[in-house]
Amino acid sequence: MVATTTGAAAEHRRPGPRGGTERRGRVRRFLDRYWYAYALVLPVVVVVGGLVILPLAQGVFFTFTNINEGNIANPVLGREADYDVVGLANYLNVLSGDPAYGSFWGVLLRTLVWSGICVAFHYGIGLGLALLLNRPMRFRTLYRILLILPWAVPAFVSAFAWRYLFNADYGLINWLLGSVGLPTPVWLGQSPVAMVAVIIVNVWLGVPFMMVALLGGLQSIPGDLYEAAEIDGATPWQRFTQITLPGLRPVSSTVILLGVIWTFNMFPVIYLITGQNPHTRILITYAFERFFSGATRDYAIASTYGVLILSVLLVFAGVYLRALRSQEAD
């Protein structure tokens, strides 16, 4: 309301004939009309700037230096900072794939496989459960609540519960496998089996979100579309592919994008279940290892990994969104 009245008042002040005056007049008019909106978003801008933009800028700056625990400013020891700007050396080292710098390409590949497998299972199982829960049945609400539960439990609680389940000697899983005569692997040891274990846990954790989102999507598809398709002669499978999947597309595309981003950076599951284990190492856990452990805590390389993760995700999101948009257009 306020903005409109001031805007109307500003309308009467004619901008001058010359360009400069006119532009100033336009800026003034713009502020006159929208100052209220800017005043409202200002606190958010300040907070986001302080909490996101500044650390991000600092992180990007570190990637061009050789900063580590030994040369960072340390007020406790009364030591000045004496790290140097090293240009692109960090990027060159990391991207060379040198094992001393974390075998970047191998870890990237593992991260992609991990994200792909997890999100595929999240989506597949989530959709299956959503379809089951979307049909009328007794105790439907109860089932829905039970299936959402894993999501509500803090990740570290579930992680520790799963560690007990996966225990090679006393865990429930091996006990069950053993009792039906199947092999009982050492789940969380230094072997690729550990990767299978973390994928199982992450799938279990991520399904509820997909299920809830897709259930919402299913409920937004009008029922008469199914009736129309039934009359048009569609089989149940054709109704699924021709009505359900296209109807879910807006929801699916969003949750898959989110799922990939979250899984790509899913630090807690891997770290809490297997700790530092080269067989479950993904980009984000390696950045953490580099930052918090090792002989010298290598802040520069950790930051470089951080920036590379961000870049990979930005490229992915950009390509993904563009593909979606072009699909929508035709």
Place this chain on the structure above:
Amino acid sequence: MAGVSYVKASRVYPGNPPVRAVDQLDLEVNDGEFLVLVGPSGSGKSTALRMLAGLEDVDEGAIHIGGNDVTHTPPKGRDIAMVFQSYALYPHMTVGENMGFALKLRRVPKETIKAKVAEAAKMLDLTPYLDRKPKALSGGQRQRVAMGRAIVREPAVFLMDEPLSNLDAKLRVETRANIAALQARLGTTTIYVTHDQVEAQTMGHRVAVLKDGLLQQCDTPRNLYERPANSFVAGFIGSPAMNLKTVALTSEGAVLDGLTVPLPRSVVAGHDAKTITFGVRPESLRLTGGDEVGMKLTVDLVEELGADAYVYGSVDIGGTAERFIVRTDGRTPPSIGSTVNVTLRDDNEVHLFHPESGARLETTKAPTA
């Protein structure tokens, strides 16, 4: 092409008490006929239609299409096409794909589909929109796409559930005529659901009136208007509604204020109650000078429609004020608040019903053929 029949078909929703949404419906629809199902909200029209489509179970009785019992056939096997009230267009398909979807599912060759869609689009003036998505169409265009989707199928029976209710009044009248013309041209058996009795009367070859899941009457629009089978149909069909009053009955006839309408001997003799439900349409009443016998009507409202005017007023009958509607000449309507004298145009233009059952009591007037 096929006829349709409901044979004592019922749909009972479980519950306490169970809802008999459609109750023992017996209805025969001839091949090529345009039948309208009409009734107030909740009367079971949609349910009856959906039973025929196979979207609703038939709990009792049977349904036949083209002589085959389809009571337990899924929708796919019934050779019907339905136009939904919401149109139910597939949002992610273009207009052309929407119209060709059923054929595509039946693996009709692409070229044939294209030709049939183009033909239907031409018939419905949809050719420029074939490549658009439904959300980029106006309400009237969407309605036509829904029609087109049904036409392309060339089904044995068209089913339409209030297909015009989302259109504005003018477009509704226009589309009404278009649908009737299209049906006449295609000659496809059509069952059309509406709650609008004007729509029913103008479109249907025959009109079936439903109330509380029970069929009240099924007849041509003219017969429905002139010989309603009961007081419900009498009040439902016609706009403005028939004046229906339950009044005292004497040996002279029905007593209305100052006016006693002589009734046919056959009716009075066969009727032993002290009262009778008396119905007279607004156009069967007229205003008269003060010297003729008539009812004293106090005018509450005058609805001027140009050529005609409807006078709404009340008459004191046996101590209670009863509302009456009278059609009169639009050029000289009475003023509001005045009292006018009203009488019947013709003593034969009355409808008589049993005061309790509502069933029609035959007057001497011969039924129109």
